[in-house]
Amino acid sequence: MSQAIVFFDIDGVIFDAKKFFISFYEKFAHVNNLTNEQTEKLKELYGEVKKEKGFFDPQVFLAKILSQYSIAKEDLERLWWDEKSFRECLLVDEDFLKQIQEKAIIGIFSKGEINFQKKKIEKFASFFKSQDIYIFEDKIVKINEVLAKYKNYQIYVVDDNVDVLESFKQIDNLVYTVLIREEQTESSNNKTDSVIDNVLQLVPLLTQKLPLNRLEIF
Numbered sequence: 001m002s003q004a005i006v007f008f009d010i011d012g013v014i015f016d017a018k019k020f021f022i023s024f025y026e027k028f029a030h031v032n033n034l035t036n037e038q039t040e041k042l043k044e045l046y047g048e049v050k051k052e053k054g055f056f057d058p059q060v061f062l063a064k065i066l067s068q069y070s071i072a073k074e075d076l077e078r079l080w081w082d083e084k085s086f087r088e089c090l091l092v093d094e095d096f097l098k099q100i101q102e103k104a105i106i107g108i109f110s111k112g113e114i115n116f117q118k119k120k121i122e123k124f125a126s127f128f129k130s131q132d133i134y135i136f137e138d139k140i141v142k143i144n145e146v147l148a149k150y151k152n153y154q155i156y157v158v159d160d161n162v163d164v165l166e167s168f169k170q171i172d173n174l175v176y177t178v179l180i181r182e183e184q185t186e187s188s189n190n191k192t193d194s195v196i197d198n199v200l201q202l203v204p205l206l207t208q209k210l211p212l213n214r215l216e217i218f
């Protein structure tokens with residue numbers, strides 16, 4: 001049997017980034033007694049960073065906050081990098097990863113700033129080998145590079161972004177793609193192999209739907 005690897009996206013798949021930001025805005029607003037209007041201004045900084053950098057860079061975001069609000073750098077850093085805030089936003093647990101690990105290697109294929117992305121999955125460090133973690137500022141352009149390293153593998157990609165999954169398919173039709181559907185999104189006519197509402201539904205897919213054509217190569 002050939003070896004399998006599952007590449008997980010981080011945001012929207014194993015980490016609830018929206019929840020993380022909502023919680024940060026709430027805590028920051030509370031600590032600093034912000035009015036609703038001031039809190040809305042704070043939220044706009046997120047969009048500014050993404051627009052300027054093309055991805056979310058926390059250091060740029062925190063620097064903007066420091067320049068606009070009177071908060072000590074240490075206090076802001078402590079609030080932002082708070083262990084508990086990260087853990088509260090995890091969408092999977094060790095049990096889930098153990099079940100995946102019985103069937104496949106666990107990899108990461110994610111977009112963003114490396115330290116921030118790694119912090120999100122820090123709790124699960126023992127499940128990942130560093131050589132199977134790929135975090136890029138723009139990941140679609142890196143698909144070829146990553147696929148080349150796993151030529152003899154059965155590859156699964158789990159993402160909440162249909163463009164990423166379709167890009168994988170275009171490069172290698174034998175990659176098995178799984179879309180995590182966002183709430184209230186209608187099932188579109190996309191070409192992904194599976195659409196699920198929750199990443200926990202992935203476990204049965206790994207045994208049921210092996211694309212045989214890839215396995216026949218061996």
Ligand SMILES: [Mg+2]
Pocket residue numbers: 009010011012013159160161
């Ligand atoms: Mg995502």
